[in-house]
Amino acid sequence: MRPRLRLSPQTIDVLDDFLETPRSWKYGYDISRNTGLKSGTLYPILMRLAERELLESSWEAAEPGRPPRHMYRLTPDGLRYAREERRSRAPRRARQAALARG
Amino acid sequence: MNESLRSELVGTSGLALAAAAALVLTILRAPAPSQSDARRRTAALFVAGLMIYALHFLEEYATRFYERFPPVLGLSPWPAGFFIVFNLSWLLVWVLAAPGLRAGYRVAYFPVWFFAIAMMGNGVAHPLLSVYARGYFPGLITSPLAGIVGFWLWSRLRAITESAHGKTRTTSSSPNQ
Numbered sequence: 001m002r003p004r005l006r007l008s009p010q011t012i013d014v015l016d017d018f019l020e021t022p023r024s025w026k027y028g029y030d031i032s033r034n035t036g037l038k039s040g041t042l043y044p045i046l047m048r049l050a051e052r053e054l055l056e057s058s059w060e061a062a063e064p065g066r067p068p069r070h071m072y073r074l075t076p077d078g079l080r081y082a083r084e085e086r087r088s089r090a091p092r093r094a095r096q097a098a099l100a101r102g
Numbered sequence: 103m104n105e106s107l108r109s110e111l112v113g114t115s116g117l118a119l120a121a122a123a124a125l126v127l128t129i130l131r132a133p134a135p136s137q138s139d140a141r142r143r144t145a146a147l148f149v150a151g152l153m154i155y156a157l158h159f160l161e162e163y164a165t166r167f168y169e170r171f172p173p174v175l176g177l178s179p180w181p182a183g184f185f186i187v188f189n190l191s192w193l194l195v196w197v198l199a200a201p202g203l204r205a206g207y208r209v210a211y212f213p214v215w216f217f218a219i220a221m222m223g224n225g226v227a228h229p230l231l232s233v234y235a236r237g238y239f240p241g242l243i244t245s246p247l248a249g250i251v252g253f254w255l256w257s258r259l260r261a262i263t264e265s266a267h268g269k270t271r272t273t274s275s276s277p278n279q
Contacts, residue, residue: 028178029105039105040176047173051235057169059181067106070169070179 007085010037011045015082018055018074022082025058025071046072054078109177110184116227117220124216131263133206144258145204148214151221151251152196158224158244159189165240174231211263218255225249 007015013035018026020034032042049055055072062068074082133141162168168185172178195213202210228245232238 038176039178043173043176043178047170057179062181062183067104068181068183069106 008045010035010041011049012085012089013037014042014045014049015085018072018078019082019086022074022079025060025073027060027069027071029069031072049078054081105178106181106184109172110180110188113172113175113177113180114188116223120219120223121216123219124212127215127259128208128212130266131211131260132266133208133211134262134264137262138206140258140262141204141206144255144262145200147251147255147258148196148203148217149200151217151255152193152200154244154247154251155196155217155221156193158241158248159193161244162241165238167240170235170240171231174234211259214255215259218252218259221248221252222256223252225252 014031014037017031017034028039028042028046031037031046032039035042037045046055046057050057050072053075055078056075057070057072060069060071163182163185168182169179172180192213196217199210199213199217203214224241224245225248228239228241232242
């Protein structure tokens with residue numbers, strides 16, 4: 001069994017972004033824009049998630065005058081993992097929301 | 103600047119530094135006279151080094167170094183086409199430099215110095231990348247060979263060149279030479 005990922009807030013943001021459209025391919029640039037993460041933070045996270053086979057990657061077919069872009073999407077394992085992580089964070093998020101409400 | 107171009111420029115900036123160092127060495131160290139045997143041996147070592155480089159490139163290509171390395175620097179992966187063209191272009195320059203090195207043309211020393219520095223860099227960088235990745239990193243298996251041949255070639259280049267500054271002084275003090 002693979003060691004569990006240590007999930008930084010940034011990795012959680014990336015997984016959450018993938019969960020918005022779970023079966024869609026996404027470009028690094030789009031994820032960066034949606035999460036506000038700079039490429040220096042984002043690409044190492046994508047690499048680690050891909051190494052753990054939580055993400056799969058593919059190259060977009062090249063179009064004339066534009067370099068091909070790398071795309072990512074959740075694997076079935078990745079989708080399960082991201083959903084479990086979101087569920088496990090739900091009680092904590094609810095507690096934090098309750099505390100915020102006073 | 104688009105993301106791909108930025109990744110290609112920043113990701114290869116280490117090699118740009120190696121090229122700058124090679125240029126400085128080419129300027130500072132002139133081919134030593136009467137070293138034709140040593141030059142022939144160095145050229146043979148260089149050609150052997152090119153074969154090791156080709157092997158190293160094949161390992162990197164087969165294991166998708168071009169997708170794995172840029173993210174380590176926080177950059178987007180390189181398209182395979184860029185990686186192939188970049189490496190094969192340099193291979194062509196190096197192949198053309200081999201007869202020049204053998205003949206003692208100073209301009210041919212620049213790509214050979216660059217090759218030696220780049221190969222030493224490979225010998226150090228890939229094991230470090232593997233430590234970072236906590237496992238195999240593309241290019242690791244052939245990188246020690248690359249490092250050894252790079253260091254060996256560096257030593258040979260130092261032996262068949264001499265300080266251009268020293269040479270100028272010698273020449274000016276011995277006009278009959």
